[in-house]
Amino acid sequence: MTASEDHLDPALRAEALSSLLIERGLIDEATVNNFIKTYEQSVGPLNGAKVVARAWTDPEYAGRLLADGTAAIAELGFKGPQGEHIVVLENTPGVHHVVVCTLCSCYPWPVLGLPPSWYKDPAYRSRMVREPRAVLAEFGLELGEDVAVRVFDSSSEVRYMVLPMRPAGTEGLSEAELAALVTRDAMVGVAEAAAP
């Protein structure tokens, strides 16, 4: 590629690619827009929060979730692209999990939506593996020395999601109230579930 080519505005390149594909009848705009709309408006971390809340309130569901994440998540109706082979990592008082994708940005779309910009950033992807405690501290999560930190690198087919610990003092809350405590960051492992 030439230097001038490299400096063409990506907006023009995207429009160029789109128009070429539409002219050849390979795609139609409605399908493209439908995917965009779905991921902008409908698929997001609230799906994952509902999975977590169910696992907190139903031990049998939690067992199924840890045994086969994709299947247990599909029980709640969440499936689709990037949802194959979801592995759920359970945080405990002694072990904290955090997720990264060092090579690209694999991410479990059906439960978390599309990844935030920091998840895709080169610095996050390289540093989380090398110095997870330091990076977690930058997110505001200080873990005690007695807590082991395990970093999981999403690979070609496995996409990880963290099952955070249920906060203390939430015994009386409903499943919907519990779901409201579960943030995207808690399910990536850079935060804990919020206290009510």
Add this chain to the structure above:
Amino acid sequence: MTGPGHADPAYLLDASGPAAPPRDNGELVFRAPWERQAFGLALALTDGGLIDWEDFRQALISEIGDWEAAHPSGEGWSYYERWLRALERVAGANGLVGPGAVADRAAQLAALPPGHDHE
């Protein structure tokens, strides 16, 4: 299963009620219209069986790796630029667009008078 595979994503929706979504913890998923477009094109091409998702993912890994090697400071990073380049690469390899066609068309679009709406 090689990737996205449903023309109608309605099956993904959690239609309404209290479950209907604060979706992204307040963060915009796409920062510019062309990012949305690049995202939607990749899913539509995969959905139509015109590209293989794993081929695309490998191209994306390669684009990201090349960029990072050439930009050790990380300055100028744009995930969706890498995404778009990977998509162009796979579309070209699969014969969906001719060699140089995207750049040629982009240059034509750039030369259009202001106010042209690309229709």
